[in-house]
Structures are given as C-alpha cells and as structure tokens.
Amino acid sequence: MVDPAGTGRLPVVVIAGRPNVGKSTIFNRLVGRRQAIVSDEPGVTRDRKDGVAMLRGRRVRLVDTAGLEEAAPETLFGRMRASSEQGIAQADLVVFCVDARSGITPADAHFANWLRRQNRPVLLVANKAEGRAGAEAAMEAFSLGLGTPLAMSAEHGEGLADLMSEIVSLLPDEETLAEQDGEKPLRLAIIGRPNAGKSTLLNSLLGEERMITGPEAGLTRDAVSVMLEDEAGPIEIVDTAGMRKRARVQEGLERVSVSASIEAMKMAEVVVLVLDADRGVDEQDLQIARLIEREGRACVLALNKWDAVKERQATRKAISDRIEISLAQMRGIEVVTFSALTGEGLHRLLPAVRRASEVWNARVGTSDLNRWFEEAVERHQPPLVDGRRLKLRYMTQAKSRPPTFVLFGTRAEQLPDSYKRYLINGLRETFHLPGTPIRLLLRGSRNPFVKQDER
Numbered sequence: 001m002v003d004p005a006g007t008g009r010l011p012v013v014v015i016a017g018r019p020n021v022g023k024s025t026i027f028n029r030l031v032g033r034r035q036a037i038v039s040d041e042p043g044v045t046r047d048r049k050d051g052v053a054m055l056r057g058r059r060v061r062l063v064d065t066a067g068l069e070e071a072a073p074e075t076l077f078g079r080m081r082a083s084s085e086q087g088i089a090q091a092d093l094v095v096f097c098v099d100a101r102s103g104i105t106p107a108d109a110h111f112a113n114w115l116r117r118q119n120r121p122v123l124l125v126a127n128k129a130e131g132r133a134g135a136e137a138a139m140e141a142f143s144l145g146l147g148t149p150l151a152m153s154a155e156h157g158e159g160l161a162d163l164m165s166e167i168v169s170l171l172p173d174e175e176t177l178a179e180q181d182g183e184k185p186l187r188l189a190i191i192g193r194p195n196a197g198k199s200t201l202l203n204s205l206l207g208e209e210r211m212i213t214g215p216e217a218g219l220t221r222d223a224v225s226v227m228l229e230d231e232a233g234p235i236e237i238v239d240t241a242g243m244r245k246r247a248r249v250q251e252g253l254e255r256v257s258v259s260a261s262i263e264a265m266k267m268a269e270v271v272v273l274v275l276d277a278d279r280g281v282d283e284q285d286l287q288i289a290r291l292i293e294r295e296g297r298a299c300v301l302a303l304n305k306w307d308a309v310k311e312r313q314a315t316r317k318a319i320s321d322r323i324e325i326s327l328a329q330m331r332g333i334e335v336v337t338f339s340a341l342t343g344e345g346l347h348r349l350l351p352a353v354r355r356a357s358e359v360w361n362a363r364v365g366t367s368d369l370n371r372w373f374e375e376a377v378e379r380h381q382p383p384l385v386d387g388r389r390l391k392l393r394y395m396t397q398a399k400s401r402p403p404t405f406v407l408f409g410t411r412a413e414q415l416p417d418s419y420k421r422y423l424i425n426g427l428r429e430t431f432h433l434p435g436t437p438i439r440l441l442l443r444g445s446r447n448p449f450v451k452q453d454e455r
Helices: 023-031 076-089 106-116 131-144 160-170 174-181 198-206 253-267 283-294 312-326 346-360 366-379 417-430 450-454
Strands: 012-017 049-055 058-064 093-099 122-127 186-192 224-230 233-239 270-276 298-304 334-337 391-399 404-410 439-445
Touching: 012 023, 012 076, 012 106, 023 049, 023 058, 023 093, 023 122, 023 160, 049 160, 058 160, 093 106, 093 160, 106 131, 122 131, 122 160, 186 198, 186 253, 186 283, 186 346, 198 224, 198 233, 198 270, 198 298, 198 346, 253 283, 270 283, 270 346, 283 298, 283 312, 298 312, 298 346, 312 334, 334 346, 366 391, 366 417, 417 439
Parallel strands: 012 058, 012 093, 093 122, 186 233, 186 270, 270 298, 298 334, 404 439
Antiparallel strands: 049 058, 224 233, 391 404
C-alpha cells in the first residue's frame, strides 16, 4: 500500500496470534473505528483485513489476520493459517498477541518458535491484562523468548498509548522503507554560485536542452526536478538557482529562489557542489559547503569548465588544499573535474555520486567499532577535566545518513572538541568514510553516589 501523501510505501504492521486472543479488538482500537468484526466466538476473522492508522504521527498499514492454529493445509483453518503466514511474510513488524487470562498455551509457544525463524521484528503483547493481577499474569509471556511483553486490555483501552509508542519505535524509518521498496530514486541536488554551469551540467547529463542556459548569471530561478536513469537505478536531479552572498541577495524573487535552493538541498541525499574551476574556491563556495555539512548531506565537489584551465595540476592542488583546510568535517571529499559544455570527463560524475551515497549510508558493525575504539583510547588517553580523567566506555552507531555514532561514558558530555576530532578522524580513516559528515553524540552516565553525598 502506497501512502496517499506520496511519501512511498506505508510500513506494514501485522497482528497475529492464536484465535480469540483479541487481535481484531486491537486492530479496531488502532484504526480508530469498528472495521473488523469481533466476537467471543473464536475464528470469526478468516481473511486478512487491512486498514490505515495514524500512530504517533506515523501512518501505518495495519493487517488483522486469522488465528494461527495447527490444521491440515486443505482445510478451512489450514487455508486461514496460510493466509496469515503470507501476511507475516510481508510485515515490517509483527504484533504477536497472547491471552493473559488463559496463560501461555502450547500453541502460543509453537507459533512463537515459528515466528523467531521468520526474521521479522516482533512486538509481544499480552492482551486481556486488566488491572494489577492481569499485568502480573502477563509476565508469564516472558517464557516465549520474544522480549518483554506489553500488558494491555484492548477491550478497556488500557495500555493502548504504550502499544502505539512501541509500534512506532520498532518500525523502519521512511528512508529505509524507500530503499527496501526500490521505488524511490536517489535524490541529488546541484548547488553552486550563479553562472557556475549548473544548468549546463544538467542538460549534458540528460542529453537535451532541458534548462535555459547562457552567459547571464541567474537564469535559473526555481528548483527544477528531473528524472534520470543510470546503471544503478533512477536518480531525481534538482537544478537550483545560484546562491550568492546573503548581503548581495536582493529582496523578492531572488530571496525566494535561494530559499528554494536551500530546501532542495535539505531534501537531497547527495549534493553536487559545482565550482567554476577557472575561478577556484572563494568564500561563498565554502559557505555553501559548510551549509551542506551542517545539513548532514553527502557531497561531491564538481570542478566545471575544466577545459578552460591552463595549469590543471596546480589548480587542482590549490582547490584541494583550500577544501582540506577550510572543511575539516568533509575531509576526503571526492573531486570530479569535467566540462559540462563539451562533456569531457562528465562520465565520472554519477559514479562519484553513487560512491558518496554508499558512504553516507554506511553502517559499522558494533564489534568492529568497539575494537577500534578500545585501541584508539589506549593510543591516546582521554584528557583530564577538572583534575579527573574521563572514563569512556563504549561506542555504537545510532544511524546512518549521515553516519552517526554515540559515545557512552562517565562525564562523556564534557569531552573536549579536540578529542572529538581525534575520534572522528579515526572513524573516517579506519572505516573508510571519506567526504561525508560524521556525527558524534556524547552520552554521560551519572554517578549514583553524588546525590547521596550532596544530601
């Protein structure tokens, strides 16, 4: 099911469990209306029923399934189970329901074991757990080995808010869904100063005069989106208006155009920063690059009009040195030289964009990460702060796009910027993360004895 808002495929949440544990009641509660028939009689739901629910601001596709029970494939109940299994195979999250009143049955244990083999995230829900006694009975579901059970009563609405929050926290993010679905293209924005050759570049990539070009600066006034296909798949390219220094931006149309360029950059995954190679890098180019870094986008530096450069080796070295000194957070950024007008060297651009996207999406294994982290701390001990050495314990990667790492330790939030740069540079070099912004978040732990001493 595709999101009507146009944001791609909706995440699929399948509610499963043996008959009469309250799956349809949970479904109706989450959808917000009585869409599925409910009854004390087991086996009322026979076909999968779909509905769209808004949970904590996230639209999801809910699927109510028939009860899971052992039966011959040719029987009605066997076909119902097969239908439920097909639904689970498409799930981004399975909400597995048990009945807290009746306790854990052999059927619950059987299907819990089966679920573990399906390689799907599972949220264990103990329904019909009214009151304190019900919540205590729900703890029996720990024996299923599916994690901590969430105790609730769908009939009385108890625990519904917690269920919504848990579902949303376990869902893949929208970007991950787009990658899995294969429908969304790589989003690429072409950014730069006026008259750097951005529109000429787009025309050359498309092989047609899609954008108006000329010697006059500022011909492009709005962010224009076009589709392109390379060997790796579709790319949505947005050509933007030139970005001048803020002091030179005039009121009205140009201000709106620059705002549209910034919004296009924020929506992109990779940004191609186009420079006029004959003019080199000026402060405005660096300001645009810093904006790209602050927004956490992957970046490729495109030196256009390379055919007009006479001292190519010296020019490239001067530009690379300026970038390395001024943009430490984007060290190792890939530089592509070409002429958009003649097409010379242009074939190198999109492969560089794809490589930048791969780095931006990179994930580092936790064991490899902490093995490197221990060696880095041994090689260079954390500094003293207020006369005491910081104790850094471990590191994990919280997310990609861009690569974001979380460092845990006692008073870790007091870590000086110089040591953070040391760690970020080590991450970049060890795990091959050139040219992409790296985020390092600090999470300190409190000393449990401090409050006691203060008291």
